Amino acid sequence: MSSAKMRTPLGRVRGRGAAHSGTSTFWHQRLTSVAGLPLTIAVIVIAVALLGRSHAATVQILGSPLVAIILLLFILNTAYHGWIGVQEIIIDYVHEEKLKLLATIGNVFFIFLAAFAGAFAVLKLSFGV
Amino acid sequence: MTNFDVGAAAARRPRPISPHIQVYRFMLTYLMSGLHRITGFFLYFGFALVVWWLVAAATGPNAYAAFQWFIGSIIGELILLGYSWALIHHMLGGIRHLIWDLIYGFEPADREMLALATIIGSVVLTILLWIVGFLAMGGPR
Numbered sequence: 001m002s003s004a005k006m007r008t009p010l011g012r013v014r015g016r017g018a019a020h021s022g023t024s025t026f027w028h029q030r031l032t033s034v035a036g037l038p039l040t041i042a043v044i045v046i047a048v049a050l051l052g053r054s055h056a057a058t059v060q061i062l063g064s065p066l067v068a069i070i071l072l073l074f075i076l077n078t079a080y081h082g083w084i085g086v087q088e089i090i091i092d093y094v095h096e097e098k099l100k101l102l103a104t105i106g107n108v109f110f111i112f113l114a115a116f117a118g119a120f121a122v123l124k125l126s127f128g129v
Numbered sequence: 130m131t132n133f134d135v136g137a138a139a140a141r142r143p144r145p146i147s148p149h150i151q152v153y154r155f156m157l158t159y160l161m162s163g164l165h166r167i168t169g170f171f172l173y174f175g176f177a178l179v180v181w182w183l184v185a186a187a188t189g190p191n192a193y194a195a196f197q198w199f200i201g202s203i204i205g206e207l208i209l210l211g212y213s214w215a216l217i218h219h220m221l222g223g224i225r226h227l228i229w230d231l232i233y234g235f236e237p238a239d240r241e242m243l244a245l246a247t248i249i250g251s252v253v254l255t256i257l258l259w260i261v262g263f264l265a266m267g268g269p270r
Contacts, residue, residue: 030230033223040220043179044258052266055190062186071183082173089170110173118180121187 025084032081039074046070063125071122079115083107157244164248165222168215175212213258218251 046067050058061067086107094100153159178200185196199205225243228234234243 030227033227037220037223040216044216047182048258048262048265051262055186055193058186058193062183075180078176082169082176085169086173089166110177114176114180118183121180121183124187125183 025087029081029084029088032077032084035073035077036081039070039077042070043074059125062122063128065126068122068126072119075115075118075122079111079118083111157248158240161222161225161244161247164218165226168219168222171211171215172219175208175215178208178212210255210259214251214255217254217258218247221247221250221254 046061050061053061062071087104090100090103090107094103150163182196182200185192200209225234225247228243234240
């Protein structure tokens with residue numbers, strides 16, 4: 001964005017919304033929603049296929065490359081989608097600045113914890129260490 | 130993602146705000162808008178359930194048995210039922226939003242049709258998914 005250099009500091013920040021980050025989150029939310037459709041359907045199919053199976057069979061299927069790749073993409077995509085979505089809810093309903101700060105931190109911590117734990121589990125299942 | 134350092138300019142001029150829930154007349158599209166957000170919020174915490182499932186499988190047979198016990202209990206099954214419906218409803222609601230993003234479906238009749246398709250579709254697909262699930266449970270291992 002070369003035009004950014006031509007703008008004054010006030011012009012750059014004006015109208016960027018309650019998140020102070022412009023329209024990039026709007027675009028990322030759409031991007032992850034489009035990606036989420038096939039990924040979520042695939043994960044539902046995987047989950048149904050694993051219903052009632054033994055632990056050994058489950059581990060084998062979850063760790064197979066195609067399933068693991070789908071699961072990893074699903075985890076990262078869903079985590080980012082949920083991060084943006086809940087941040088939007090916080091912006092809309094939490095108006096007290098310190099509480100908003102706390103909720104925002106909680107959102108980031110929860111997302112990173114869930115995404116890293118899920119991704120690590122899939123990698124462990126895949127590499128079997 | 131969020132910058133809390135609101136400048137002096139923003140402090141002087143109040144930010145524009147949009148009208149809130151109570152000013153709108155209740156209708157189906159209103160309900161679907163609210164449900165999209167509520168299901169999304171519910172799914173956020175349901176994500177932890179998916180992570181628990183994967184971590185339990187990676188940890189070992191005992192941890193996986195504990196997860197299976199929970200998800201097979203009445204409370205677990207109710208949560209799973211709610212999660213699966215919320216997931217499908219949020220997906221259909223998302224498709225509805227993507228249709229709007231492409232500037233289709235804004236006429237009153239279209240909006241009503243999309244709202245109806247979202248709620249009816251989510252209930253029907255959830256029932257179908259659970260029928261398939263029960264068949265899979267009873268099928269050969």
